[in-house]
Amino acid sequence: EAQVTQNPRYLITVTGKKLTVTCSQNMNHEYMSWYRQDPGLGLRQIYYSMNVEVTDKGDVPEGYKVSRKEKRNFPLILESPSPNQTSLYFCASRRQGVNTEAFFGQGTRLTVV
């Protein structure tokens, strides 16, 4: 089954404690991205990757890091989380091309206290 898998689904952490949210896709898609969803703001792109070892900033990259060492994996790293990073996070993947459908993971609800 074609899918994007994120882990964990829920995470509560304390300010400053490094964390990683994993994302994996089994569709051999070149393009992967991370979004955060906040009420009234829709989905805003944090980082994206066009292919292995190619990553770039989206609209709201501050406080986040990513890496793309393998085509299927695209982890999101918060080196020093802060309460304003409390949000719902989604990973997505697409085939290369502007007219292709994005497939989304189930989401990770992160709370930073």
Add this chain to the structure above:
Amino acid sequence: AQSVTQLDSQVPVFEEAPVELRCNYSSSVSVYLFWYVQYPNQGLQLLLKYLSGSTLVKGINGFEAEFNKSQTSFHLRKPSVHISDTAEYFCAVSGDAGNMLTFGGGTRLMVKP
């Protein structure tokens, strides 16, 4: 730069009534338009997309949308809604920023019995 505006943050409607969720976009190049649906505690899934050709696009679950280039709109419609259509709906545009999908703020559809 491309952008999307969803004019209504919430739309309450009674079961079996028709509904229209409004979406306007801006872009300087040819656009590709998408509607995604997010059911409670789930990720986003594609409802329908406009790539080219007929301006009336049919999607899953009885939804359809009409692309209007002169009004830069892509409104979503359903002639008769069900309780199970209660969800958040996102309009998205692609084409003006590489592979980036830009989302609107979302519209919460609340279907009442």
